[in-house]
Amino acid sequence: xxxxxxxxxxxxxxxxxxxxxxxxxxxxxxxxxxxxxxxxxxxxxxxxxxxxxxxxxxxxxxxxxxxxxxxxxxxxxxxxxxxxxxxxxxxxxxxxxxxxxxxxxxxxxxxxxxxxxxxxxxxxxxxxxxxxxxxxxxxxxxxxxxxxxxxxxxxxx
Numbered sequence: 001x002x003x004x005x006x007x008x009x010x011x012x013x014x015x016x017x018x019x020x021x022x023x024x025x026x027x028x029x030x031x032x033x034x035x036x037x038x039x040x041x042x043x044x045x046x047x048x049x050x051x052x053x054x055x056x057x058x059x060x061x062x063x064x065x066x067x068x069x070x071x072x073x074x075x076x077x078x079x080x081x082x083x084x085x086x087x088x089x090x091x092x093x094x095x096x097x098x099x100x101x102x103x104x105x106x107x108x109x110x111x112x113x114x115x116x117x118x119x120x121x122x123x124x125x126x127x128x129x130x131x132x133x134x135x136x137x138x139x140x141x142x143x144x145x146x147x148x149x150x151x152x153x154x155x156x157x
Contacts, residue, residue, distance in 0.1 A: 010060060011060050011061060011062055012055070012060060012061045012062070013061070013062045013063075013064070014052065014055045014056075014061055014062070014063045014064075015063075015064050015065060016048055016052050016063060016064065016065025016066070016067060016068045016071075017064070017065050017066075019048050019051050019052065019065075020034065020048050020065075023044065023047065023048065031111065032107065032110060032111060032114075035111055035114045035115065035118070036114060038114075038118055039114055039117055039118050039121070042122045045067070045118065045122055045123075048065075048067070049067065049071045052065065052067075052068060052071055052072065053071065053072065053075070056072050056075050056076070057075065062155075063076075064082070066115065066119075066127060067119070067123070069081065069132055069133055070119075070123060070125060070132065073132055078134055078135075078154065078155060079132055079133045079134050079135075080133060080134065080135045080136075080137060080151065080154060081130050081133040081135070081136045081137070082137055082139050082147075083136065083137070083138055083139065084138060084139045084140040085138075085140055088139075088140040089108070090104045090105050090108060091104075093107075093108055112127075115127060134154075135154055137150060137151070
């Protein structure tokens with residue numbers, strides 16, 4: 001539904017996470033391995049940042065990603081932080097990645113631990129800091145369609 005609205009409004013959608021996954025695929029390593037490498041090599045995150053900024057500067061785009069709000073802070077009109085309780089997130093990740101919830105938990109805890117350290121070390125902020133966002137939305141409170149309606153309403157408000 002959100003994708004349909006974005007298309008109708010001629011707004012593109014770019015996922016910084018998908019960009020990071022694409023880089024992992026290009027390098028033929030796992031997402032976790034790329035995260036570990038990025039902890040020691042800030043050029044990996046900078047590459048994602050550059051690609052994200054290049055897309056954002058063309059305008060008419062929604063960019064999602066943990067760093068997107070921070071990287072595009074001065075270039076964005078609206079910053080929304082989407083969140084959900086851990087159990088909901090893990091179920092969604094397990095479904096997306098076709099793994100068990102326990103496997104999703106282990107992978108997510110490891111990935112998020114590395115991300116917290118990377119963001120602190122390379123960007124100087126705590127991932128839990130949501131002070132730059134205009135809206136924080138718990139996506140577990142409704143359906144995907146409900147979430148899409150809130151997002152579109154916030155964007156056109």
